[in-house]
Amino acid sequence: MHSRALADKICASLHAAGHQAWFVGGCVRDLMLGRDSADFDISTDATPPRVLELFPGSIAVGAKFGVILVVEDGAKVEVATFRSDMGYSDGRHPDRVVYSQTPQEDVLRRDFTINGLLMDPRSGEVLDFVGGRADIDAKIIRAIGEPALRFAEDKLRMVRAVRFAARLGYALEPATFAAIQRLAPEVTVVSAERLRDELTKLLTEGAASRGFELLDEAGLLPVLLPDVAKMKGVEQPPQFHPEGDVWIHTRMMLEMLSPGCSPTLAWGVLLHDVGKPPTFAPPSGPDGRIRFDGHVEVGMRMAEEICRELRFSNEDAAQIVALVEHHLRFKDVPQMRASTLKRFVRLPRFEEHLELHRLDCLSSHRMMDNYDFVRRFLAETPSEQVRPPRLITGDDLKHLGLEPGPQFRSLLRAVEDAQLEGRLTSREGALDYVRAKLAGSAGN
Numbered sequence: 001m002h003s004r005a006l007a008d009k010i011c012a013s014l015h016a017a018g019h020q021a022w023f024v025g026g027c028v029r030d031l032m033l034g035r036d037s038a039d040f041d042i043s044t045d046a047t048p049p050r051v052l053e054l055f056p057g058s059i060a061v062g063a064k065f066g067v068i069l070v071v072e073d074g075a076k077v078e079v080a081t082f083r084s085d086m087g088y089s090d091g092r093h094p095d096r097v098v099y100s101q102t103p104q105e106d107v108l109r110r111d112f113t114i115n116g117l118l119m120d121p122r123s124g125e126v127l128d129f130v131g132g133r134a135d136i137d138a139k140i141i142r143a144i145g146e147p148a149l150r151f152a153e154d155k156l157r158m159v160r161a162v163r164f165a166a167r168l169g170y171a172l173e174p175a176t177f178a179a180i181q182r183l184a185p186e187v188t189v190v191s192a193e194r195l196r197d198e199l200t201k202l203l204t205e206g207a208a209s210r211g212f213e214l215l216d217e218a219g220l221l222p223v224l225l226p227d228v229a230k231m232k233g234v235e236q237p238p239q240f241h242p243e244g245d246v247w248i249h250t251r252m253m254l255e256m257l258s259p260g261c262s263p264t265l266a267w268g269v270l271l272h273d274v275g276k277p278p279t280f281a282p283p284s285g286p287d288g289r290i291r292f293d294g295h296v297e298v299g300m301r302m303a304e305e306i307c308r309e310l311r312f313s314n315e316d317a318a319q320i321v322a323l324v325e326h327h328l329r330f331k332d333v334p335q336m337r338a339s340t341l342k343r344f345v346r347l348p349r350f351e352e353h354l355e356l357h358r359l360d361c362l363s364s365h366r367m368m369d370n371y372d373f374v375r376r377f378l379a380e381t382p383s384e385q386v387r388p389p390r391l392i393t394g395d396d397l398k399h400l401g402l403e404p405g406p407q408f409r410s411l412l413r414a415v416e417d418a419q420l421e422g423r424l425t426s427r428e429g430a431l432d433y434v435r436a437k438l439a440g441s442a443g444n
Contacts, residue, residue, distance in 0.1 A: 006075040007040035011121045013054055014079075019046040022103055022118040024080075028126065029114050032136055033168075042079045043106055043118060047099060051079050066099060082106040104129045111150055111157045112164065112176075113142045139170040147179035156190045156198055158183060162218055163202045166211035177218065184219035195224065196310040203266035206259030209251045212270075227302055228270065230277040237289040241364045246276045252363035253356075264316050265352040268323030269359060271306065275299025275324075299324045319349055323356055330357045330370045333377075339420035342386050345378060391419055391430035400434065411437060 007023065014021035021044045023031075030037035044051070051068040052058055058079075059069040066081035082100045100106060104127075107116045113132040119125065126133070130144050141164050143150040143157075151157050158180045165172050172180070187195070202211040212228075215221040222229040231246040243249055253269045275298035281291040303324045307317035326347065333341060347353055358371050392415055394404065402408055411434055418424040424433055 003038065003040045003075045003077055006070065006072050007042060007077045008121050009072075010042055010055070010070055010077055010079060014042075014044050014046055015122075017046070017050075017054055019044050019050070020082075020103065021046075021121075022127070023121055024103075024107075024118050025110065025115045028117040028119045029132075029136065031119065032117070032126070032133070040077050042077060043082060043103060044079060045082050045101055046079075047081055051081070055079075080106075084109055103127060108144060109153075110144055111154075111160065113140075113144055114164070114168075114170075116144050135173075139168070140173050141165045141168075141170050141176060142173035143176045143179070147176045148183065151179055151183050154190075155183070155187045156194050158187055158218070158220060159190075159195070159198045159202070159215070159224075162211060162214045162220065163198065163205070166202065166207035166214055167205045169207070169210075172214070172218075180218045180220070184223055187220060187223055192309060192311045196312065199224065199310075200263045200266070203254070203257070203270065204259070204261055204263055206257070208257050208266065208270075209255035212251060212254060225306070227274050227277070227306065231273065234277045234280055235290055236276075239289070239365075243364060246273050249273065249363050253359040256359050256362065262349075262352055264319040264323070264349070265355060267307075267316075267320045268327075268352065268356050271299065271303045271320065272324050272327045272356060272360070273299065274302045274306075278302075296325060296328055319352070322347065323352060326353055327356055327360060330374065333370050333373055337417075337421065339417040341377065342381075342420045345374065345386060385420075388419055391415060391424060391427050392434070396431065397434070400431075400438070402438075 007027075011021040011023075021042055023040060024043040025041045027037040027040045046054070048060065048066055048068055051070075052060065055068070055070045057071070059071065061067050061069045061078070066083050068079045070077050070079055082103055082105060084100050084105045103118050107118065107127075107129050110116045110130075113130045113135045115132070116128075116130040117132045118127040120127075131142075135142050141161050143161070161172060161176060161180060164170065202208060202215075205211075212221065215224070216229065216232075228250075231250055234246040236244070236246060236249065241249055243252055250270065250273060253272075254266075257266055257269060273295070275295035276292045279292045279295040279298050281293065283289050300321050303321050304317065307320055312320065326344075329344060333344070336344065344350075354371070354374060357374075358368070361368055361371060392412070394408065394412065397408055397411060398404075402411070414437065415424060415430050415433060418433060419430070424430050
């Protein structure tokens, strides 16, 4: 079931039971903009116990804040009771929730005017108590009421304001923008997980470059990602990077990320050159050029730390760090031995490495030879040659009297290299190869 169909059904049930029920928030904004909305939220005067009674099997995701999740046939819709919130001493959760009888009170506690509209799903009638319609027409992101109060209630709203402005191509209303600039240092009270998820949305919704420009202008970037902010003004050798400094180069790559792209690819793009600012060395000597010696190794450590601070899963962190680690290896692909090249293209999620390299080239020297070389290699090489079944295993080495250890591993690797290069094709040949190696080392 589509969430819109479930939302219509819930509203009909609430109306039939004598309650008010309105679509609210982002889904109304999207409907007014003619966009598809994935999520539908409902606002009602029915209390949480009443909602649970009307929709058995629902989940009380935030019952103390009046939020019930109704689930049916894979679709999910949040149903929230009209409320006004009393104080936010932790900058995230209301100290006390008071249920109200009118949708107007409920809307006044929400974040931005464009998200403060209510719609009757039966008639399409829109209730606008906050000037949201005018701000949609004027393409403006404006906090409801006093901006500093809205941001004090939840500091993550400062990043959300930037994300909405970037994604929709809207401007930030001056008082709202000024409040973000003033309160930006306080965004650190938000949990790492919520910040990570919001930044990931900013990176993957199709407006990452504009989003990061706005984060920077709002003073949020140096607080959230100081190592990324340090890319600004770090010059690069013009013969390889005619586009300009590291920040410009990174933003150009972000600009080319397609909406809905992989989060690990997006973070890999953002961080691939994070090691350049600390390794910058100016030109020296008559033929000298700007150098960033060791920037990959330094960048890997920095990316690892950023992923740790933002509480990425181990799997995602490993992929982001791998994207930083391998991004320069493409320059060597024409000279790689067959075994090295095959191992390279066997990296997990290699398509992300290839896409990062493509964006890297398009945002700098625009030479696509190595990209084309790898694409051709992948197209022309059967997968059984890239990932052939092993000719021998560790058990075979044990039968030859070897104990597991460094020699054990290096022999298995040597056999696989020879196999990948076409020098070994059979199990017997592999065993003879190992015996010859062992005899040679014994003879030394």
